[in-house]
Amino acid sequence: MATRDIRKQIGDLRDKIRRHDHLYYVLNKPAISDHEYDGLYKELKDLESEHPELITPDSPTQRVGGEPVKGFSVVRHIAPMLSMDNTYSSEEIREFDKRVKKNLKADSVGYVVELKFDGVSISLLYENGIWVRGATRGDGVEGDDVSNNLKTIRSIPLKFAGETKKVPRSLEVRGEVYMNTRSFEKINREKERNGEEPFANPRNAAAGSLKLLDPKMVAGRHLEIYIYGIGHCEGMEFKEHVEVLEYLKSAGFRVNPHFKLCRGIEEVIEYCDSWESRRDKLDFEIDGMVVKVNDLAARERLGATSKSPRWAIAYKFPAERAMTEVEDIIVQVGRTGAITPVALLKPVHLSGSTVSRATLHNFDEIARLDVKIGDKVYVEKSGEIIPKVLSVAKDKRTGKERYFRIPAKCPACGSKLIQIPEEVAIRCENVGCPAQIKETVLHFASRDAMDIEGMGTAIVDQLVDKGLIKDYADIYYLEVESVRNLERMAEKSAANLIAGITKSRENELHRLIYALGIRHVGEHSAWLLADNFNSVQRLADAGLEELVSIHEIGQVMAESIYNFFRSKENLKILKKLKDAGVRMAQAKTKETHGKLSGKSVVITGTLKSFSRSQAEDLVRKAGGNPSSSVSKNTAFLVCGEEAGSKLDKAKALGVKVIGEEEFKKMVR
Numbered sequence: 033m034a035t036r037d038i039r040k041q042i043g044d045l046r047d048k049i050r051r052h053d054h055l056y057y058v059l060n061k062p063a064i065s066d067h068e069y070d071g072l073y074k075e076l077k078d079l080e081s082e083h084p085e086l087i088t089p090d091s092p093t094q095r096v097g098g099e100p101v102k103g104f105s106v107v108r109h110i111a112p113m114l115s116m117d118n119t120y121s122s123e124e125i126r127e128f129d130k131r132v133k134k135n136l137k138a139d140s141v142g143y144v145v146e147l148k149f150d151g152v153s154i155s156l157l158y159e160n161g162i163w164v165r166g167a168t169r170g171d172g173v174e175g176d177d178v179s180n181n182l183k184t185i186r187s188i189p190l191k192f193a194g195e196t197k198k199v200p201r202s203l204e205v206r207g208e209v210y211m212n213t214r215s216f217e218k219i220n221r222e223k224e225r226n227g228e229e230p231f232a233n234p235r236n237a238a239a240g241s242l243k244l245l246d247p248k249m250v251a252g253r254h255l256e257i258y259i260y261g262i263g264h265c266e267g268m269e270f271k272e273h274v275e276v277l278e279y280l281k282s283a284g285f286r287v288n289p290h291f292k293l294c295r296g297i298e299e300v301i302e303y304c305d306s307w308e309s310r311r312d313k314l315d316f317e318i319d320g321m322v323v324k325v326n327d328l329a330a331r332e333r334l335g336a337t338s339k340s341p342r343w344a345i346a347y348k349f350p351a352e353r354a355m356t357e358v359e360d361i362i363v364q365v366g367r368t369g370a371i372t373p374v375a376l377l378k379p380v381h382l383s384g385s386t387v388s389r390a391t392l393h394n395f396d397e398i399a400r401l402d403v404k405i406g407d408k409v410y411v412e413k414s415g416e417i418i419p420k421v422l423s424v425a426k427d428k429r430t431g432k433e434r435y436f437r438i439p440a441k442c443p444a445c446g447s448k449l450i451q452i453p454e455e456v457a458i459r460c461e462n463v464g465c466p467a468q469i470k471e472t473v474l475h476f477a478s479r480d481a482m483d484i485e486g487m488g489t490a491i492v493d494q495l496v497d498k499g500l501i502k503d504y505a506d507i508y509y510l511e512v513e514s515v516r517n518l519e520r521m522a523e524k525s526a527a528n529l530i531a532g533i534t535k536s537r538e539n540e541l542h543r544l545i546y547a548l549g550i551r552h553v554g555e556h557s558a559w560l561l562a563d564n565f566n567s568v569q570r571l572a573d574a575g576l577e578e579l580v581s582i583h584e585i586g587q588v589m590a591e592s593i594y595n596f597f598r599s600k601e602n603l604k605i606l607k608k609l610k611d612a613g614v615r616m617a618q619a620k621t622k623e624t625h626g627k628l629s630g631k632s633v634v635i636t637g638t639l640k641s642f643s644r645s646q647a648e649d650l651v652r653k654a655g656g657n658p659s660s661s662v663s664k665n666t667a668f669l670v671c672g673e674e675a676g677s678k679l680d681k682a683k684a685l686g687v688k689v690i691g692e693e694e695f696k697k698m699v700r
């Protein structure tokens with residue numbers, strides 16, 4: 033056969049398969065048997081393997097072609113993927129409507145109401161109707177390129193598959209990848225059989241699956257998608273959101289049929305309510321409804337805040353509840369040392385997943401609920417929060433229930449637990465506690481603390497897991513030889529990391545005090561402490577009264593500092609820091625007569641050249657006091673972009689307002 037004929041034959045087969053994929057996966061209306069479909073697929077596959085030069089990325093055979101990857105590259109979204117503000121009552125939805133009408137100076141506004149899928153937001157990019165790439169939402173600006181994984185979702189067209197002939201030059205569509213309830217339960221059963229930790233809910237399962245590095249495994253997870261809008265479009269114009277949805281459908285995308293164009297907010301509320309009672313009928317999870325302004329020009333006019341669009345809002349359903357039994361109560365150490373009691377429950381079905389543990393938050397909560405081991409309790413799950421115990425069914429008590437005793441020692445390290453009088457939480461204050469070490473080391477090395485470059489999560493995880501460090505002081509005993517073999521480390525980066533560590537030994541005292549991770553001691557307090565005590569030793573020796581006598585150091589912080597230096601474990605770590613040559617005292621030269629000497633300065637809004645804490649540092653270096661609230665005593669307000677109420681207040685009080693450029697000149 034001539035190549036031209038083969039090319040045509042392959043093209044026809046692909047079109048056929050695409051049409052049947054669309055009928056089967058998107059429209060749920062298969063027109064041929066699985067057997068016939070497999071026949072077409074095999075024919076195409078055979079032809080392509082005889083003529084590999086004719087394989088194109090949009091061929092149906094290329095969905096699971098990708099090889100396992102080491103990680104995902106980062107892509108920048110063409111238009112930012114903003115998140116939506118949440119509301120929880122009809123009253124709040126009416127408030128939203130009032131705001132929209134006021135901003136648009138309109139008497140009535142049309143809204144499209146859609147289901148709020150509880151999955152993972154993604155964006156798909158097409159050029160001239162051909163798939164280019166797909167990415168996760170990430171932080172809204174940049175996400176992970178998960179193209180190979182998304183391609184395994186058969187309802188995502190690799191080439192527009194519907195009846196439309198209109199194809200824009202560039203189209204970024206937005207949608208939600210989810211896992212239906214049946215697949216979710218199947219996967220969890222498999223996981224349990226394999227002795228693995230099951231997924232907490234279908235959303236976690238979908239998110240976890242999209243992050244798998246092997247597309248073949250992703251294909252086995254049976255992910256699905258609903259497309260609900262576009263982020264960016266070139267070469268086509270739309271006037272209304274309903275028109276966008278209709279177009280997406282006609283281009284072969286899977287659009288959920290349950291949406292409604294409502295005239296007026298009462299109709300919106302009615303539609304939301306109707307789904308609240310019907311949500312169980314769906315074979316996937318929704319956690320609420322989304323209300324969007326239909327008119328796209330009106331959306332333009334409404335715009336967005338830095339976080340969310342002003343033309344849309346999410347309405348979240350109230351959480352679901354169930355009754356079950358408390359089989360035991362155990363305690364966990366959080367990453368920051370707080371000890372949390374956890375109720376182990378007799379497994380119960382709740383909001384589409386099986387719940388077997390619930391947080392009790394703290395020990396006061398146990399007392400407030402009066403919950404005992406063996407009690408029947410009501411549990412609630414809302415959004416991504418772990419289920420919590422709502423109340424005890426006391427009328428169901430048999431008399432066999434047992435009280436829970438608060439443990440005296442940390443379950444992770446065995447050191448004595450401490451309860452601060454003013455606080456409900458009980459804590460393990462040992463900064464060397466294995467349950468907390470990763471967090472304390474990351475904090476220690478962070479930019480505003482010891483500022484050790486290269487000491488990020490990936491490295492800290494490995495250092496701790498491989499037993500190379502047991503506390504943050506151990507950082508100073510690392511050598512190039514020991515870090516060179518870590519993943520993502522080469523000779524040069526290992527040398528750089530060690531150089532960064534070495535350099536941090538000379539840091540100013542306030543950085544070290546902040547880095548120690550004394551609870552309640554933030555950057556500003558660390559500065560005050562460094563200023564007042566001049567050395568770690570003097571600070572460690574300070575009594576409670578002396579600490580409290582310092583302006584801005586309250587009772588709670590004073591006790592926290594005092595206790596920190598009374599822990600044997602902590603003192604050992606401090607000695608290690610000292611032995612490693614970390615500077616433990618204030619440097620001799622200290623600027624006391626800066627341009628801002630004694631002046632109170634407030635910073636508001638976003639500055640272009642500095643972070644908030646950098647700017648505050650500069651104020652201090654120039655002898656001034658950064659403050660967080662505007663008062664009559666404020667010398668001036670430094671005003672960045674998107675300044676809020678502080679600017680209004682400064683104007684009202686007649687406080688001088690300066691811009692970033694002027695501020696720069698002052699602190700130089």
Ligand SMILES: [Zn+2]
Binds near residue numbers: 460465
């Ligand atoms: Zn501990």
